[in-house]
């Protein structure tokens with residue numbers, strides 16, 4: 376697998392970093408007002424919502440758990456598949472109803488859907504009760520937008536070429552123990568089915584010194600784990616001049632001494648031996664890798680623009696397994712890409728049989744307007760796609776369960792992060808390999824990494840005790 380020639384992209388970010396620190400705006404207009412955020416989609420959106428919450432609290436807003444009692448309702452949207460769209464428009468129907476009862480409520484739509492022209496057009500023609508639409512490139516402007524809202528629909532969507540904004544510790548983080556840290560924004564891969572390069576723009580890496588400063592600061596505050604975030608983290612630094620590549624960044628983060636480091640998402644094409652060696656070398660880089668496969672058929676991989684073959688993927692997989700002790704690997708798979716034959720699908724199943732993943736997110740292909748794949752003819756009926764998904768899920772679950780069984784009666788280091796949803800008397804946390812564990816233990820242990828004996832292994836979680 377060759378690294379891309381990114382010379383032309385280098386220096387793109389040279390003069391494009393802007394620092395925006397949180398000076399609370401003196402304005403009593405929002406003191407005590409209530410906000411509610413509903414977040415759809417990936418970790419990037421979850422982290423953007425942490426920024427939105429931070430910005431709002433900076434100007435006096437307080438969070439509430441229900442949209443019914445909010446003064447402003449924010450929908451941070453996802454565009455990756457059609458069902459994400461449908462969920463957003465479903466919730467907007469509810470918001471419209473609330474606004475009829477309480478006309479002063481402000482309804483705000485942001486996130487990936489806001490970057491889609493067709494969605495903005497639809498909002499302008501059919502959803503005029505919405506007060507503000509803003510995009511993924513200008514989140515930091517939200518306080519200004521709120522202060523300057525005019526009656527009616529305000530649209531504030533910027534192009535995809537935006538700067539890298541450094542906003543300091545402006546986040547209201549969901550956890551006191553585990554934190555997301557953006558290392559790059561956007562994606563240059565343009566897989567033919569994917570809308571992300573259009574909604575999130577070009578790859579823009581943050582400077583390593585800013586990332587390291589953030590990690591140091593989190594460590595000082597007592598955070599135990601950071602997850603480095605990007606659509607394609609292995610391409611980190613390709614657009615920067617005189618800065619670190621991803622392997623060197625990982626090493627620098629490991630040297631801060633923070634207890635746990637994770638990263639998502641990796642693209643197989645950009646995964647170098649140097650990265651694997653660094654992951655294997657440092658105990659605080661967790662042995663867990665999310666490595667999207669998408670398809671096991673070379674024909675479909677080519678149509679998807681994934682830049683690797685089945686054999687190249689498998690060889691990378693084997694290298695990861697052999698070099699990184701006890702590594703757990705999960706994946707993403709799409710079934711029903713246009714004209715995927717039974718033979719193509721069987722190639723995907725054969726990779727799953729070979730890799731025996733710890734887990735997989737599986738999807739039926741969803742055409743996204745504006746992407747090359749959306750223009751491809753497709754002769755595969757939906758019921759065939761559904762059958763394939765079901766068959767795939769059965770195999771994925773079998774291996775997920777099988778991998779979990781290996782943990783039975785072993786001792787695992789678990790970072791306890793909160794109260795278990797299933798049983799309020801228990802805490803939950805994650806093993807180094809990212810297995811969810813519900814733990815019977817003293818609740819005061821929350822926030823600690825403890826030795827847990829695994830007493831039961833299920834398909835999607837483990838149970839354990841602290842002895």
Ligand code: 5AD
Pocket residue numbers: 455456568569570667669707708709738739740741742743
């Ligand atoms: N249809 C179905 N799944 C998709 N994904 C991305 N775009 C689409 C699409 N158009 C899946 C990929 C990706 C994950 C985040 O979502 O598997 O890795």
Ligand code: SF4
Pocket residue numbers: 562563564565566569570571572606607642
């Ligand atoms: Fe989408 Fe491909 Fe970029 Fe992942 S690598 S965000 S699938 S375009």
